[in-house]
Amino acid sequence: MTRSPLARPRVTITDVARAAAVSRQTVSNAVNNPHRLSPETLERVLATIGDLGYRPQAAAQSLRHQRTGAIGVELGTLGPRRLNETTAPLLAALGVVGAPHDFHVVPFGSSSDEPMIDGYENMWRTRLVDSFIIMDTHHGDPRPQWLEAHGIPFVSFGRVWDDPGFTRWVDVDGAAGTQAATEHLLAGGYRRVGFLGWPEGSLVGDDRWLGWERTVPESHRGPSARVSQNLRAAWTAATELIGRLEPGDALVCASDILALGVHHALLAAGRQVGAEIGLIGFDGSPIAEIHDLSTIAHPIHQAAEALLTLLRGELDAAPPPAQGRLLAPHLVARASTSGPGNTHR
Amino acid sequence: MTRSPLARPRVTITDVARAAAVSRQTVSNAVNNPHRLSPETLERVLATIGDLGYRPQAAAQSLRHQRTGAIGVELGTLGPRRLNETTAPLLAALGVVGAPHDFHVVPFGSSSDEPMIDGYENMWRTRLVDSFIIMDTHHGDPRPQWLEAHGIPFVSFGRVWDDPGFTRWVDVDGAAGTQAATEHLLAGGYRRVGFLGWPEGSLVGDDRWLGWERTVPESHRGPSARVSQNLRAAWTAATELIGRLEPGDALVCASDILALGVHHALLAAGRQVGAEIGLIGFDGSPIAEIHDLSTIAHPIHQAAEALLTLLRGELDAAPPPAQGRLLAPHLVARASTSGPGNTHR
């Protein structure tokens, strides 16, 4: 029944103090204010810390500092809001990027459509977390206002559309993404570049449309259409659209799902993806990877860094930034944009 | 600069005690041992708790109890082990199911392929978590042994293949899944049912193959093939396979990716999915949903419950169960198994 030193009994600051024949405070200083100790003492204490494998306990620090370093992130599991493709990777990135700064993530769920503020309130009141990152904000979203009203620190991944004065957000520059996609296709030798996007009126959708529209020269403009985010709709629209596409033309799509619809329509029409018709999606989803479709991927890692920086400012009561932060997504080139005439592998 | 009661200053047990004119301990008892109080006192204290909106602080409880209720879950972000389709939903389910039992999840990442034990050691030594759920165990996985050796509480989602004596796992019954798929197809009127799976030798793959093999009668057995988990391979194999399929036949696939490959091959061959050839995948992934493919979905919610139950036993030093727990997945019927001759929608 012997247990290794990692297990019980835990190593506390008192153990280290005793072993090094100093006071608890001196051990604490060795860790947090090394300059206060004489070189000899410092060395001895640090050696003892190493020997015993001491690490400060998070719970004790949290209590003392009144800060846990835990960031609440809501995962909409059931109900209308699904776990989307971007959420999970962002969560992972936040975990990795946050660790060195003593931040960690605590996902929590809202099991139903109930006033989901409940989840936030629980996490906050028990101080299981001391800040939040909200995502997928939409018009009429009650969360920003509620959090603000209660003085709860939070930042947003995605602009807060309802409140233009709110600047503690990080978002992906959709227009820059479709612009890069368009340039990539033109540079790759495709003659005309068209666009398949979502119906006008969605802020994200319009943004992505804009990037294409402002980039493609009149002389190289291919046909375009706007349909809803759904495979069947995309397929149907694409079937009509590709009737107007000539070999050497290409399509920029507002999402990987739309691109997939086009992919299927091309397949069914017996036309070749990439060599005959260029095709690129948006979102960097696994779906695009599986189908060997080029796509515009979100800068997840950068977003995580930026969000944490913002959050740290917020927790230290620093003034909010002058404006939100737009990050450029990056291009992932695959077979579907290998260039006209190029038969890929 | 007024702040709402939810924000600073926090409501502590002392505040409640003062307001209700009792001692701190009495407030604590009102919450944890109500039977110890006289009815009048209890009522008064609870009313005060309600008025002030008191909730015990997690950090203080953690320190006192030497238990945080936090469960570490590793998210393999980069490196070889990817964030798979099941991980994210399970994480969400654990969050929801765990909350009422004062459990919460803390995802942490291994940013590289380094000895990833590091991540576990960090989380454990600082007692940021006091247990782990490991997933995606594989042959030669160092984690179970390491955790065991250090006396760290953990349970596994997925059998621990290396150690048959280890019983603190929950897994999905693959054979039951493919059996249900096969029965569904036969009951739906498909004449012959074939199988497309992974090469022999993978434990999960063989399990899924078995469910089909033991269920389909000799007289209704369709052609089968075994290929690697990858769209292109599936597509190629399926192209060959469907040459041997007659209208009214169906295929059970070991994964949604494989089913997708078949779907594409059918599409390219101009054959109709569902009405002509039945098709069902495995894993309940979004990919299947998007393509309107029937699939066998993992019982994520049940798995989360079972894992938490196991974990609670482990934390309370209860003896391990006699054996691991196999959960039956459930069938999600969509257009791809609508029955021979039935044109769906």
Add this chain to the structure above:
DNA sequence: GGGGTTGTTTTGATCGATCTAATGGCTACT
């Protein structure tokens, strides 16, 4: 030698909750 500095180390209090043991009030039994 008293007083002032600087530098290192320690003491005591604190964060918020809960455990243990003690206290005071009341009834009941001898």
Add this chain to the structure above:
DNA sequence: AGTAGCCATTAGATCGATCAAAACAACCCC
């Protein structure tokens, strides 16, 4: 009346870390 027993309540200590302030040592200056 004395005391044993029970119930409701409270005082004090504890979990592990850190802050603020005190103590102590060594040195310099007038």
